[in-house]
Amino acid sequence: MGVASPELMDRVFSERFNARDKAALLELYTPDAVFTFDGEAKAVGLEQIEGALSGFLAAPLKFNGRFISVYVSGDTALTRMKWEIYNEAENTTSTGVSAEVLRRCPDGKWRFQIDDATGGSRV
Numbered sequence: 001m002g003v004a005s006p007e008l009m010d011r012v013f014s015e016r017f018n019a020r021d022k023a024a025l026l027e028l029y030t031p032d033a034v035f036t037f038d039g040e041a042k043a044v045g046l047e048q049i050e051g052a053l054s055g056f057l058a059a060p061l062k063f064n065g066r067f068i069s070v071y072v073s074g075d076t077a078l079t080r081m082k083w084e085i086y087n088e089a090e091n092t093t094s095t096g097v098s099a100e101v102l103r104r105c106p107d108g109k110w111r112f113q114i115d116d117a118t119g120g121s122r123v
Helices: 006-018 022-026 046-058
Strands: 029-036 062-073 076-086 092-104 110-116
Touching: 006 022, 006 062, 006 076, 006 092, 006 110, 022 046, 029 046
Parallel strands: 029 110
Antiparallel strands: 062 076, 076 092, 092 110
């Protein structure tokens, strides 16, 4: 299931990532969504996105993300999230700024259409 408003996606994504709930995490994406971590390799569709996220979920890391911008126009939202990944000792191992496009789906819930995990950080 998606989220009721785009402004909730950062918190829900973080909660589901940290719970290691892969099925619930995948429910945040449209069936034909695109995910990239580095802007080069991309995963298209839920099966490929599941594969791309599996490595992150297999590691004993936590995720904290907060939106720094959310712009909504009709059924489309453009967001940017400042995030960090940290280990059990709470040492930050990676940081970045993502860029996402969210869509309101026919069920009224918002889901990622495009999730570029480092898109706001790359030059």
